[in-house]
Amino acid sequence: MIVLLGSCTGKNRQISEKKSAIVLLSSEQASKSLLPQPIKLNRNVTIGEYFGYIDSLVQHYDSLVPYPLSEHILVKHNSWIIDTLANTDYYRMKARDSFIYDQKKQIALPKGNLLQIPDSLRACQLYEDFSNTEIDINIPEYKLRIFQDSLLLYEFLVRVGQNRTRYLKMGDRETDLRTKQGKGIIVNHVKDPDFYNPVDGKQFYLTKRDDNRTTLMPQIPWIETEINGVRNGQMIHPTTNPKSLGKAYSNGCIGTREADAWVIYYHAPIGTKIKIRYDLETYEEGMVISVFKDIYDYQN
Structure with missing residues (x-):
């Protein structure tokens, strides 16, 4: 051969x-x-x-x-x-x-x-395999999926941005916290992130877990997205509070479990395709099988 x-x-x-x-x-x-x-x-x-x-x-x-x-x-x-x-x-x-x-x-x-x-x-x-991989996020479903061609490899529960605007000191402006929709690619990895409160801009090193115990912040890579040609700081990253998953809770980023973040990172080299959508219905064989809450009130 x-x-x-x-x-x-x-x-x-x-x-x-x-x-x-x-x-x-x-x-x-x-x-x-x-x-x-x-x-x-x-x-x-x-x-x-x-x-x-x-x-x-x-x-x-x-x-x-x-x-x-x-x-x-x-x-x-x-x-x-x-x-x-x-x-x-x-x-x-x-x-x-x-x-x-x-x-x-x-x-x-x-x-x-x-x-x-x-x-x-x-x-x-x-x-x-990497060139045929796509990350798919459906905001109102709170789901992140990894596809290779049309094959579903993984499905993870996530949290998304809140349905409100808020002043963030890090951007020094009122910011729409809703997670941005569109198509794009992965443009950067932050392997050893620093942690800042986006509201007041202060750096922090500790986190209070869901069990009320305090630990140091973990070192798990963050993934930066570019959506519709714009790098707006919207990241995929782990949360130390998985009770917030399945909710509109973040300042716009997509939050995951710590374990899931490692899996996503190693399926998302630079250039990996990503799609972030807002579909209130899912279909199977042409039939609606799920209807999700309109968390961003787009229908109104």
Whole structure:
């Protein structure tokens, strides 16, 4: 079997541009000769160290493989990492009788585990998967879905913006807090966010959980959207208070569970398509199966 490196189409065209000297490889060469040995973790890597560690691996191994290695490609190929990160969710840990004050000290990559480097065939498939992925949010349904082509991969409960205007010091103006609708893409990731109260502009470091216990703010990536060509600061990010999910509660952002935020992040590299809609009815086989409350009073 002969494999053409860079046969992936669309935005994955960069694969063929990286190493133009390599044109044709047998599948055996592509999967073995160019594939670095698995990386054995010789120590525990905490969440506080996690992104720096992963970035260092990507930088090193990118020069050893015939495609542009990225954090998302590496982690999706080692999907156990996503599960491990999701299980650091404060409320999942609480259900296991473990109180976590500082989430950054939890183990993201356990000692002894192996990280596999994908071969070019697998990397090509992952690039194709990402290019065919879309995030779909229906505001009055409080649902975020991840589709690959027409296949539903995940469905998550979210919170959305409130139905009111409010003065926000960070924007120094009266702001419509309703979540903005439209089509767009993911334009940025904030891997170590700082936390500010948008109303008074003051930075904070602690959060009061739904169980009335106080913890440090967790380090979980925020995802920035561009909707209808406008970057209006509307983010997808975790909330430390999941009781607010299924409500119009935020200042415009889309809030998720901590565990769900990790899953969404690793399905949303830069350039991922996103659609935010306001559909009061859902259909199945041409029949209305759900009718949602008009939370923004658009019908009036």
